[in-house]
Amino acid sequence: xxxxxxxxxxxxxxxxxxxxxxxxxxxxxxxxxxxxxxxxxxxxxxxxxxxxxxxxxxxxxxxxxxxxxxxxxxxxxxxxxxxxxxxxxxxxxxxxxxxxxxxxxxxxxxxxxxxxxxxxxxxxxxxxxxxxxxxxxxxxxxxxxxxxxxxxxxxxxxxxxxxxxxxxxxxxxxxxxxxxxxxxxxxxxxxxxxxxxxxxxxxxxxxxxxxxxxxxxxxxxxxxxxxxxxxxxxxxxxxxxxxxxxxxxxxxxxxxxxxxxxxxxxxxxxxxxxxxxxxxxxxxxxxxxxxxxxxxxxxxx
Amino acid sequence: xxxxxxxxxxxxxxxxxxxxxxxxxxxxxxxxxxxxxxxxxxxxxxxxxxxxxxxxxxxxxxxxxxxxxxxxxxxxxxxxxxxxxxxxxxxxxxxxxxxxxxxxxxxxxxxxxxxxxxxxxxxxxxxxxxxxxxxxxxxxxxxxxxxxxxxxxxxxxxxxxxxxxxxxxxxxxxxxxxxxxxxxxxxxxxxxxxxxxxxxxxxxxxxxxxxxxxxxxxxxxxxxxxxxxxxxxxxxxxxxxxxxxxxxxxxxxxxxxxxxxxxxxxxxxxxxxxxxxxxxxxxxxxxxxxxxxxxxxxxxxxxxxxxxxxxxxxxxxxxxxxxxxxxxxxxxxxxxxxxxxxxxxxxxxxxxxxxxxxxxxxxxxxxxxxxxxxxx
Numbered sequence: 001x002x003x004x005x006x007x008x009x010x011x012x013x014x015x016x017x018x019x020x021x022x023x024x025x026x027x028x029x030x031x032x033x034x035x036x037x038x039x040x041x042x043x044x045x046x047x048x049x050x051x052x053x054x055x056x057x058x059x060x061x062x063x064x065x066x067x068x069x070x071x072x073x074x075x076x077x078x079x080x081x082x083x084x085x086x087x088x089x090x091x092x093x094x095x096x097x098x099x100x101x102x103x104x105x106x107x108x109x110x111x112x113x114x115x116x117x118x119x120x121x122x123x124x125x126x127x128x129x130x131x132x133x134x135x136x137x138x139x140x141x142x143x144x145x146x147x148x149x150x151x152x153x154x155x156x157x158x159x160x161x162x163x164x165x166x167x168x169x170x171x172x173x174x175x176x177x178x179x180x181x182x183x184x185x186x187x188x189x190x191x192x193x194x195x196x197x198x199x200x201x202x203x204x205x206x207x208x209x210x211x212x213x214x215x216x217x218x219x220x221x222x223x224x225x226x227x228x229x230x231x232x233x234x235x236x237x238x239x240x241x242x243x244x245x246x247x248x249x250x251x252x253x254x255x256x257x258x259x260x261x262x263x264x265x266x267x268x269x270x271x272x273x274x275x276x277x278x279x280x281x282x283x284x285x286x287x288x289x290x291x292x293x294x295x296x297x298x299x300x301x
Numbered sequence: 302x303x304x305x306x307x308x309x310x311x312x313x314x315x316x317x318x319x320x321x322x323x324x325x326x327x328x329x330x331x332x333x334x335x336x337x338x339x340x341x342x343x344x345x346x347x348x349x350x351x352x353x354x355x356x357x358x359x360x361x362x363x364x365x366x367x368x369x370x371x372x373x374x375x376x377x378x379x380x381x382x383x384x385x386x387x388x389x390x391x392x393x394x395x396x397x398x399x400x401x402x403x404x405x406x407x408x409x410x411x412x413x414x415x416x417x418x419x420x421x422x423x424x425x426x427x428x429x430x431x432x433x434x435x436x437x438x439x440x441x442x443x444x445x446x447x448x449x450x451x452x453x454x455x456x457x458x459x460x461x462x463x464x465x466x467x468x469x470x471x472x473x474x475x476x477x478x479x480x481x482x483x484x485x486x487x488x489x490x491x492x493x494x495x496x497x498x499x500x501x502x503x504x505x506x507x508x509x510x511x512x513x514x515x516x517x518x519x520x521x522x523x524x525x526x527x528x529x530x531x532x533x534x535x536x537x538x539x540x541x542x543x544x545x546x547x548x549x550x551x552x553x554x555x556x557x558x559x560x561x562x563x564x565x566x567x568x569x570x571x572x573x574x575x576x577x578x579x580x581x582x583x584x585x586x587x588x589x590x591x592x593x594x595x596x597x598x599x600x601x602x603x604x605x606x607x608x609x610x611x612x613x614x615x616x617x618x619x620x621x622x623x624x625x626x627x628x629x630x631x632x633x634x635x636x637x638x639x640x641x642x643x644x645x646x647x648x649x650x651x652x653x654x655x656x657x658x659x660x661x662x663x664x665x666x667x668x669x670x671x672x673x674x675x676x677x
Contacts, residue, residue, distance in 0.1 A: 001522055008514040124339035128568040144549050219511050264515035270505040
């Protein structure tokens with residue numbers, strides 16, 4: 001059972017980690033918790049469904065599975081990046097000089113707005129995500145591992161590796177790190193802060209879109225409310241791992257998923273959320289900046 | 302001086318706004334209808350809506366309901382409780398304050414039961430089309446009724462099916478912690494115990510969760526032959542999908558009326574094949590129901606759902622009682638409901654003192670070939 005639970009937890013961890021990255025990137029640069037991020041993930045899942053429907057109608061699904069797969073991830077990424085940039089423009093940029101609480105409230109407001117907008121536009125019922133890959137599975141060390149789980153893990157790891165390369169090796173990545181360190185100084189040395197912020201939102205949202213499509217493929221079912229729960233969990237994961245730290249988001253995501261899965265499997269399925277949040281509280285008491293976070297004394301809320 | 306005039310004018314405008322809605326409502330008979338109209342159980346909400354709309358349109362097309370001599374049109378006040386007990390109680394207060402003569406609702410037992418206290422205190426008749434938890438009618442309220450069955454009946458039928466029909470011994474029981482879900486699971490457990498069977502695995506899950514593989518993996522260790530789930534379709538779909546597709550568990554999957562919606566086999570697909578569900582016998586075989594099924598097809602362009610006709614009957618019963626007794630007082634309506642044998646689209650219905658129907662058979666259906674088939 002242990003191996004099976006491990007496998008169970010890994011996919012959930014990948015999803016949490018991808019969404020948590022969005023939270024942590026935005027926090028690193030703007031010191032703002034983007035509460036509407038969970039809704040971007042939900043929108044990504046819905047756009048995935050729409051993309052599949054369109055591709056199916058155009059006959060592309062029948063022609064080439066690889067092309068379909070690429071597009072079903074790419075198109076939601078583009079859309080959600082656009083959503084993220086727009087979100088920043090209308091809800092956060094006007095409040096950049098306002099006290100810290102204002103953009104937070106604005107974020108919550110956008111979250112509620114997006115949830116209800118999707119509910120009105122797409123209906124209040126659950127929507128089925130068409131199954132794309134019949135990948136089967138195999139038994140390994142007492143656990144049943146499905147091809148889909150491997151695919152999801154591989155995609156998540158690949159994406160995170162690309163992100164790490166991007167942040168470390170490219171100019172934009174360097175600009176993002178500089179802006180995160182000290183926004184004023186970065187602008188003084190010529191970094192276009194607005195562009196960096198827009199790029200951060202775009203990247204975070206694209207990651208959330210990937211997570212959304214993966215969740216759609218994995219569970220087969222989306223509704224307008226999934227962003228709320230996933231958002232809270234991913235935010236918890238980001239804080240657990242150390243908000244502002246990319247490695248922290250990864251660590252937090254997988255750690256939270258493992259804690260939940262093992263508690264649910266071995267102790268009590270009903271109280272797994274209680275356990276996960278209890279761990280968060282204990283960690284924050286002893287290490288307020290999170291496991292991998294840096295204690296940045298300049299910004300205590 | 303000018304300020305004074307301004308204040309007086311403002312006050313008069315304010316008063317007008319208060320009075321206007323009162324005038325608009327004066328001539329209509331209001332019934333409250335509450336259930337999960339939006340959210341993950343909106344499929345049930347839709348059935349509730351269609352059923353009530355059919356009933357109310359019929360009455361309004363006949364000119365309305367005559368109360369103490371005057372014919373009044375029926376107006377529906379909708380309450381979306383999203384299967385949340387707190388919403389339900391707020392809606393109950395709202396209905397009572399708006400002066401409804403009766404309520405069709407709520408849908409989920411966990412909402413109907415707290416709301417029933419509010420309605421009972423105000424003497425407003427409440428007929429629920431779908432709340433099956435026994436506690437609802439055990440509270441001793443004389444104005445509460447249900448046109449569906451009870452979970453102790455469902456549990457008994459389920460236990461008998463497992464032991465006598467399926468002849469299986471290793472039973473795992475899951476529930477969603479709600480009044481309905483856990484209630485149903487516990488009733489089944491109780492009746493299984495009476496037949497000498499103890500479940501090999503018993504656990505709750507969290508409603509709204511997506512990933513049940515941890516608890517299903519733990520359940521798989523106990524090698525169950527039958528998995529009985531007390532809960533509603535969103536979770537049932539995920540459970541059966543994950544059981545079959547992710548963990549390769551071959552045990553039979555069984556549940557109750559909360560899963561009896563088309564979404565179940567539509568979304569769960571192949572994994573749903575072979576699922577056993579307890580529900581009332583085929584409504585399309587009841588002659589009185591044929592008319593409603595036709596009307597529903599014509600007006601909404603789709604087939605009735607599991608609880609559409611129940612909702613129709615509940616609404617009809619309130620309106621018919623008002624018309625036949627000529628009164629819009631809760632106690633009189635309730636007394637009238639209890640006084641006769643009703644010929645309804647669900648067959649003959651008669652209520653006992655508690656508000657339960659005297660006869661409410663539950664039979665088993667199975668998902669075969671992508672749809673629900675009643676088993677004999």
